[in-house]
Amino acid sequence: MLDLIKLRKQHGYQAIPDVRGTELLSTHRGFPVIDESKCEGGYVNCKDICPTGAIEINPLSVDLGRCIFCGECEKACTTGAIKFTSEHKTASSKRQLLNITSGKSFKEYEQAAIDSAKEIKKMFGHSLKLRQVSAGGCNGCEMELGACSNVNFDMGRFGIDFVASPRHADGIVITGPISKNMAPALKDAYRSIGTPKLVIAFGACSISGGIFAGSLELNREFLDEVKVDLFIPGCPPHPLTFINAVLKFIKK
Ligand code: SF4
Ligand code: SF4
Numbered sequence: 001m002l003d004l005i006k007l008r009k010q011h012g013y014q015a016i017p018d019v020r021g022t023e024l025l026s027t028h029r030g031f032p033v034i035d036e037s038k039c040e041g042g043y044v045n046c047k048d049i050c051p052t053g054a055i056e057i058n059p060l061s062v063d064l065g066r067c068i069f070c071g072e073c074e075k076a077c078t079t080g081a082i083k084f085t086s087e088h089k090t091a092s093s094k095r096q097l098l099n100i101t102s103g104k105s106f107k108e109y110e111q112a113a114i115d116s117a118k119e120i121k122k123m124f125g126h127s128l129k130l131r132q133v134s135a136g137g138c139n140g141c142e143m144e145l146g147a148c149s150n151v152n153f154d155m156g157r158f159g160i161d162f163v164a165s166p167r168h169a170d171g172i173v174i175t176g177p178i179s180k181n182m183a184p185a186l187k188d189a190y191r192s193i194g195t196p197k198l199v200i201a202f203g204a205c206s207i208s209g210g211i212f213a214g215s216l217e218l219n220r221e222f223l224d225e226v227k228v229d230l231f232i233p234g235c236p237p238h239p240l241t242f243i244n245a246v247l248k249f250i251k252k
Pocket of ligand 2: 136137138139140141142175176177202203204205206210234235236237
């Protein structure tokens, strides 16, 4: 027993103390800053390079719901019209806000990105249990969600946990592009959760289909039937993107 206490003392407190203030390395690709005035056009068509159709031109914009943050557009653009910052708090409660246009600063985006009703804090502020459904995901998103509960990110300290049964959950977290085979299981899991319930789309695949968008093997009808409360961009998103988004949404 004494040895165990000694070992625990040696390990110390390993969780990131301030999940809200923690910044990621400059190599992390997060919020893009777009300056259309720098775009010389014609030299390289970033719209054609983008593997997920996230870029629109005239006016230039990047849809974070489609973007897989591969960095190809930034590499190809020699004038610096598209630059990715390391800002990781890219989640939004409104799908249309994920479309980043020229001149939009991260601060401006962050202020408007997540909004929720007053009752959400009352209902989920103390404890939020989530059921995760991998609807054809590659396991990248699933691993990052798993990391949210590890000793470093320790999401459980805020009362947010993943649970095994949808019957015990307050909401569902969807990963993957929703394959035909997984569509019924996703619906079943959603129906098994009591109301009120949250729906969170985690990763480019769940938000837009990502690199699988348009595939005949998908069935994304579920998303037309439910209201998605939070969109978490990335491929996969960072655990801090998820934790910060949920904390802000439940006003914790
Ligand atoms: S970083 Fe995003 S917007 Fe740019 S090419 Fe890759 S997927 Fe497209
Ligand atoms: S968004 Fe990226 S990491 Fe997540 S399931 Fe799709 S391909 Fe995998």
